[in-house]
Amino acid sequence: MxxxxxxxxxxxxxxxxxxxxxxxxxxxxxxxxxxxxxxxxxxxxxxxxxxxxxxxxxxxxxxxxxxxxxxxxxxxxxxxxxxxxxxxxxxxxxxxxxxxxxxxxxxxxxxxxxxxxxxxxxxxxxxxxxxxxxxxxxxxxxxxxxxxxxxxxxxxxxxxxxxxxxxxxxxxxxxxxxxxxHGMRWAHIRRGATYDYGPHGTTLLATPLYSNTTLVVFVPTLAYGGCAVLMPKFDALHYLQLAEQYHVTHTMLVPVQYQRIMALPQFGQFDLSAFRNKFCTSAPFRADLKADVLARWPGGLTEFYGMTEGGGTCILDAHRHPDKLHTVGQPAVGSDIRLIDEAGHELPAGEAGEVVGHSAGMMTGYHGQPEKTREAEWFDATGKRFIRTGDVGRFDADGFLTLIDRRKDMIISGGFNIYPSDLEALLRQHPAVHDVAVVGVPSAQWGETPVAYVVANAGAGATAAELKDWANQRVGKTQRLADLRLVAELPRSAIGKVLKRELREAYGAAR
Structure with a gap:
């Protein structure tokens, strides 16, 4: 081949x-x-x-x-x-x-x-x-x-x-x-030619084999004759030791793994000069974290935006577009990405809407669930099939896609749309905040209202009430937090996605 x-x-x-x-x-x-x-x-x-x-x-x-x-x-x-x-x-x-x-x-x-x-x-x-x-x-x-x-x-x-x-x-x-x-995986293999996979390459995988995140790089590694190094369990320090030992050239990590690796005091002690390409997907990848990886970790950094269901991919080669780190990149070759409104109508350039995509890499459907499959599909006027992502985004003038939030996570409070990502970005500016997630919870007065869960930095002295007041002084009346809770950690899936459903359920159970 x-x-x-x-x-x-x-x-x-x-x-x-x-x-x-x-x-x-x-x-x-x-x-x-x-x-x-x-x-x-x-x-x-x-x-x-x-x-x-x-x-x-x-x-x-x-x-x-x-x-x-x-x-x-x-x-x-x-x-x-x-x-x-x-x-x-x-x-x-x-x-x-x-x-x-x-x-x-x-x-x-x-x-x-x-x-x-x-x-x-x-x-x-x-x-x-x-x-x-x-x-x-x-x-x-x-x-x-x-x-x-x-x-x-x-x-x-x-x-x-x-x-x-x-x-x-x-x-x-x-x-x-x-x-x-196999056709969908073949599309991933062909795309791999762009990223210098080959017999010379060694890919370090620190995410599980049941995740599509892992398979996106595991499959082309073997297809091009490289070596795949598997980690049964992720540990940031051990990851760096393996990367140096095997002169690793490629890797796939989720944002929280990048965050933990970059935070290690020993990071600069490891020889990572063999790296050619590093990849990221599956969860929001903050612009400041991308910038830190670019500054201190050799090799390219590429973010893939898409779904396990397929349908379309946006790619950000961050090392080539350092001014676009707040985006998830441009549609990949062969990907048709569009935006639609709540009624399923296609939106013109500049407007925000749900992201839908079409490409050669699309799921056949949800196994044994034709109704769920139909819910995930959108067809344009010609009958072309797209997969709905559930994400809300907007294209800029250069064709780069900025994600605003998950459609299902959007909070409708008193008739106003509140995007949790806006509140999360604000709270991360506070020096006491290490990590944060904002969810909508039921409200008798407003229908829904935002609640923040915050992981504080070690040694931070700020109280939950102080953080809540700090945030509410900086947002409009409709965006104000109803509550803020300090937690030791946020619940995450194995590939780093915050399980907001668990936070909503925990808040309801604790009231």
Missing amino acids: TASDPAFHALPDLIAEHARQRPEHPALRCGDETLSYAELDALMDRIAAALQRDGVQPGQCIAVCASPSVRYAALFMGALRAGVAVAPLAPSATAEALASMLRDAGARLLFVDTDAALRLPAPEPALPRIALDGAAAGRAFGDWLAPAGTRPQPVAITPETPFNIIYSSGTTGTPKGIVQS
């Missing part, structure tokens, strides 16, 4: 080609374990053959609930070789949510590790379990595998073949299964 090759290639075939050309080149590292491309390719064959032996058909699904590991990554790739889709599930989910996701996915087999098994629902006889770490959580992975040297029956993989079912983080309620195809 070359960067200009437009022909579709399935990821398992690309891995096989690397195994023929560079068999000893490392493909996966995690802790003390390393798999070369030859070893990965052979293990994928054994996994695919075992799935075929167990009657798992192309287009069907297996589920994985475990921490990142070499075996987890190999299982994912081996299933793809058999034409089987993978549903990677978050071990941090509740037993009830995991049971719901397993039923929704229609998984034929469940692969777990010991830690994840403790959170899983009671075993279902119809769903065999295989333990990736060889513990008592299920049949040992080594015993389940087909014998060494076994080759699977060839399977034709097309762009329409399901690649995975990613379950939404659940920040707005019950997770939905997002079906992504």
